Amino acid sequence: PDESPLDAARRELVEEAGHEAEEWTHLATTYASPGISAEVAHIYLARGLRHVGRQGFEPEHEEAHMRTGWVPFASLLDAVLAGDVQDAPVVIAVLAAHARGLMSS
Incomplete structure (x- = not known):
């Protein structure tokens, strides 16, 4: 709850893809189903990627089987x-x- 949307995006990029980005652009904020759910998505464009590995993150569930390319x-x-x-x-x-x-x- 104390993590900003941008900080969450940065963390997720490392955990799920093993990359960091030099530049971040906010593209949109959306609600999955307004009036029914409070779930919100903050969507960013990350550029200037460099591979850094998952930095100790151990993938579980869907992340464990996710393919990237x-x-x-x-x-x-x-x-x-x-x-x-x-x-x-x-x-x-x-x-x-x-x-x-x-x-x-």
């Missing part, structure tokens, strides 16, 4: 627009970054 932004944007990517935070992040001109397609 690099996808060109243009390919990801095409997949979102085609409906092939349907994870809401990913869709929001990709469309917001594209609309703001932060990522070229």
Whole structure:
């Protein structure tokens, strides 16, 4: 509860992907289901990534089986627009970054 959304994003990037970022841009804050749930997502674009390892974090549950990889932004944007990517935070992040001109397609 005392962790800011940006600090949580920084921590999650290390824990889940083993990276740190030089630059962070807030893209959006969304509610999963307003009026039904108080769950909020703060979505950031992280750039200038460097591998640092998970720094002692031991993955459990879904993190233990998660695959990571690099996808060109243009390919990801095409997949979102085609409906092939349907994870809401990913869709929001990709469309917001594209609309703001932060990522070229």
